[in-house]
Amino acid sequence: MITGNFKTSYAADESLWNNWAKRYGFVLAVVFLLVLPLFADNYVLLLAGQIAIYVIAVTGVNVLVGYTGLMSLGHGAFFAVGAYTTVILHQYVEHLFPLITLLVSIVVAAGFGFLFGLPSLRVKGLYLAVATLSANFIILFFIRQDWAAPWTGGRQGIETPNAMFFGQEMLSNTQKYYFIIPICLAMVLFAQNLFRTRFGRALIGIRDNDHSAEILGISLYAYKLKSFAISAAYCGAAGSLWAYFFPAILPEDFSLNLSITLVVCLIAGGMGRTLGPVFGTLLILLIPEMLKIVSGWATGGDGRALIHFSSIRDIVFGLIIILFLIFEPMGLVSIWDRFWRVVARWPFSK
Template sequence: MRSRNFKQDYRQLLALTDSVPVIVWSCLLVALLAVAPLLLSKYYVSVILLLLITAVGVLGLNLLTGTTGLISLGHSGFLAVGAYTAGIVAGKLGWPMLASIFAGGVSAAIAGIIVGIPSLRLKGLYLAITTMAFAVIINHLILNGGDLTGGSEGLTVPQPSLFGQALGAERGYYYVVLCFVVVFTFITLNILRSRIGRAFLAIREHDIAAKAMGVNLVRYKLMAFMVSAFYTGIAGGLLAYYTRYLNVDSFSLLISIEALSMLIVGGLGSVAGALLGTAFIVLLNESLGFVFGMIGASFGGSGSAAYEIKGVIYGLAIVLFLRFEPDGLMGRWRDIKHYWTHWPFRF
């Protein structure tokens, strides 16, 4: 007998999903993303490509903040480490694309451990400030990196290529990024159903109780920082090959705040929520940019004011969303599903 959201045995608990509709809709979504470059213009494909790259980094932040409960405002620093590492080893050492991207992930993971060690005894606002300081330090190191990082002049990244074949940004490279998103989503789901994922959840709910139950807080907190930073470093490497030019201005603290807002809007601790929140914020940003760009063009000379209004509406939408939907998009989806499950006896 199926008990809906409750599990009846350990096989159901360890399964990725026992819902056929979830499997069908997931496969359909991947198929639609795969055919998108064949049906849409380059602009829309570039928006989806940026969304997919962002999703990899947000999945990593979700493991640290949503699953483990450790607030981080320094993921723009991890993104910069991954992007610049990939750009340096590709442009100056001639490494292939995949090796450069994974080098960015590994370097960010090492930085995650370095940041995580002094943060082991910190929580809440103090932890957030510590991670934010790391992002500021990384930006200063990039600016003073000389020829290695390009300083304020920036760093040029080679064109993406796979096995010696050049890849177009909206064609071949799009499918490389899509493969990364699918693989890292699958890895995240497996982490959450493993012993590591259960330890992360225990730390989030009550770290003292988790320690009393035998969870090694030092080990799993450092692991959460390392894995989260690795994801973000991979996203940085993917971003480097997408933009093909890196500048320190592209890795401001606003990126960390925006990534955190994606988690909250989608639903903290949920893989589907992280992906939905990413899509919501990225598409909202692009939609507002398009609308106010047209307004600025129509009134000629009011473009800067239009973009300021866009920022206000963008922030207001997030605040209102958090006020009326604290559980995010996934919380709203659960409410809708619960309503129709019991209809017409909802009340």
């Protein structure tokens, strides 16, 4: 709850940043992101770029899972489609302008999203989750095949091109960071904006009750398909940036693990909220780093503890999902809301 949030016109009520907290919060975030490279080292920038890419993908998942209420465990496949589209485009055209490949990847991924969405009218809930999961397996299987190896590198993976801006190759993490962050911001804002429109509200209607939505004149099939396409497009963009960001990609990068991680980020952050994906991704991707620090303290820098690191990380990941589901089903966003409510109403509320 934001206090001092009175409006004198409908335009103000409908605007993208409909209260001062959002407005200044956004400005602060932009300033922070702009100056971060000045005092962050290379590793932090690597993490930041990775987080930004994940935020794009999770925002895409949010459009489908959080706003439209369709379950998907196959978004890793769209991610893969975006990444491999970028790599393959660069095989045919050298020195392609990165934004063009990004756009093409988005379109191709959206096309795949359409294809995945086709069963979504007949198939619901869990059956849809397993259908998307199957599609994920099948797409990755074809990427891994030997006959696809000239384009995708097969199971050995493939080296990815560097982004070229006007003859200037982007090599350092700082440059890549400044390439990714504006795209990430734009895409998050686009999602925020989407749900102010008729289209976005229709999706929310479908989530809340699809039969009622249909009675109100929303074509379920058209909207579900479009929702699939948009959410796939987000993941395609993330995949394309992923290909630019990392020196090589492997089919295993986009396995079921990625699909589930995306959903987990969404749950941890909070479904159906713009900030949910941001918080969730920050939490999930920073956990391994925190664990590294904690295990460094606990063992005094003993290398032997690292053997168990990945197992412990898995357990912590799993426990986070479960504990969030049990104790905070609305995700980090609801903690955030509660915190600001207390601050705004202090001392009348706790």
